[in-house]
Amino acid sequence: MRKIVIALNVLMVVVLMSCKEDATSKINNSNLEAAGQRDAAAKMLPVMSFENVEHDFGSIVQNTPQETVFKFTNTGDAPLIITDAKSTCGCTVPQYPKGAIAPGESGELVVNFNGSGSNLVTKVVTVSANTEKGSEQLRIKAFVTPKDGASVGPLKQS
Template identity: 80%
Template sequence: MKKIVITLSLLVMVGLASCKEDATSKINNSNVEVAQQRDEAAKKLPVMSFEKVEHDFGTIVQNTPQETTFKFTNTGDAPLIITDAKSTCGCTVPERPTGPVAPGESGELVVKFNGSGSNAVTKVVTVTANTEKGTEQLRIKAFVTPIDGAPVGPLKKS
């Protein structure tokens, strides 16, 4: 039994040693260069740099439409593509650029607020893009007073 195991072991070792070829001879250098270029390109990402990420409309009268513009620059190394921009409610409507924004170029995202609500109102706009984080958040806020000028909130007792 020992002789059979030893013989089979020697045959396997001889077989493996005879099949061994120089692995470096099988490498195609043009494929390596293409893979390196692909990996370098994958590291390049766009970066959205906003001038401001929050806008305060101050005190406004209820149902008075408001609008602000969030300006940004692509400070990254690849074209920026904004795929979506949405708000936490239907009273706030963001309008995003439709085409790509090249590195170094600027763009604008317009946010319209219909002035609904009462007292302190804060809305978040989520921008989805091909950045490393994937999303950016912008905020708008306002203090909304009633149309008829009635006081908002609890009344003080004398």
């Protein structure tokens, strides 16, 4: 039995060694070049560079609509495509460019705020795009005072 196991092991080693071919002979140089170009293109990404990522409306009267524009430039190597822009609530509505923005070109994202709330209000707009991070965040803030001019701070009790 022992001789059979040894013989089978020797036979297996001989078979495995005889099947070994030179792997470099199977390489196709045109495939290597195509793979290199594909990998280089995959590394090219757009970069969304904003002039400002936060806007302060200052003190506003309650329910007074406000609008601001966030300007950005594609400083990357590939076309920038914004797929979505959402706010943390319905009182803030972002509007973004629908087409591709080529490298070096600029665009604008308009944010409308309806002026609701009271005291210090901060809203976040999340922009989804084909950048490396996948999303960018913008902030707007305002100090909202009531229409009737009443105090919005804590009341002192006597």
